[in-house]
Amino acid sequence: MNETDVLDVIKKRRSIRKYTDRAVTDEQIRQLLEAAMAAPSASNIQPWEFVVVKDPDLKRQLAQTHTWSSMAADAAVVFVVCGDEPASHHWVEDTSAATENLLLAATALGLGAVWVGIYPTAAREVHVRRVLDIPEEIRVLCLVPVGHPAESKPPRTQYKESKAHYDRW
Ligand SMILES: Cc1cc2nc3c(=O)[nH]c(=O)nc-3n(C[C@H](O)[C@H](O)[C@H](O)COP(=O)(O)O)c2cc1C
Numbered sequence: 001m002n003e004t005d006v007l008d009v010i011k012k013r014r015s016i017r018k019y020t021d022r023a024v025t026d027e028q029i030r031q032l033l034e035a036a037m038a039a040p041s042a043s044n045i046q047p048w049e050f051v052v053v054k055d056p057d058l059k060r061q062l063a064q065t066h067t068w069s070s071m072a073a074d075a076a077v078v079f080v081v082c083g084d085e086p087a088s089h090h091w092v093e094d095t096s097a098a099t100e101n102l103l104l105a106a107t108a109l110g111l112g113a114v115w116v117g118i119y120p121t122a123a124r125e126v127h128v129r130r131v132l133d134i135p136e137e138i139r140v141l142c143l144v145p146v147g148h149p150a151e152s153k154p155p156r157t158q159y160k161e162s163k164a165h166y167d168r169w
Pocket of ligand 1: 013014015016069115116117
């Protein structure tokens with residue numbers, strides 16, 4: 001893959017919330033996890049943990065976490081991105097970097113995915129923790145439902161010249 005391909009994938013990544021019934025293979029799941037775990041992390045602590053959910057009933061329960069998580073029920077697989085808080089003060093940044101890598105890798109594989117926010121809303125985290133038996137010290141950053149896309153969105157940046165400040169503010 002060359003530089004242009006990477007920049008194309010970054011712009012192609014969009015929030016995909018509709019999926020077909022087609023399965024995501026174990027090989028693809030492994031590729032997504034490898035991409036997530038290629039992310040940078042403070043002091044290289046790698047405080048991330050992932051729960052890979054394929055069970056239909058568990059996906060349905062995750063879909064009920066909040067108003068904007070319903071697509072999780074229809075995804076082939078839901079990645080639950082978690083952080084080991086006692087291991088690192090930077091668990092939020094590190095797991096966010098891993099999440100973006102996962103989203104970009106899904107795009108590169110022709111899959112659709114979306115970041116579903118859990119942290120920092122306590123009630124959402126309590127729900128996901130209870131559904132999946134996640135230990136108390138492990139924090140839940142987000143859900144990433146992944147499937148074969150049943151909607152398409154155009155590639156784009158949201159570049160705004162006014163957001164960039166050169167040399168001084
Ligand atoms: C921290 C965070 C939380 C988000 N939470 C949700 C969510 O709960 N449900 C959802 O459908 N999309 C969620 N999104 C996706 C955003 O709505 C989406 O990224 C934004 O509208 C831009 O669209 P794009 O991803 O297609 O570029 C979230 C994104 C981020 C970064």
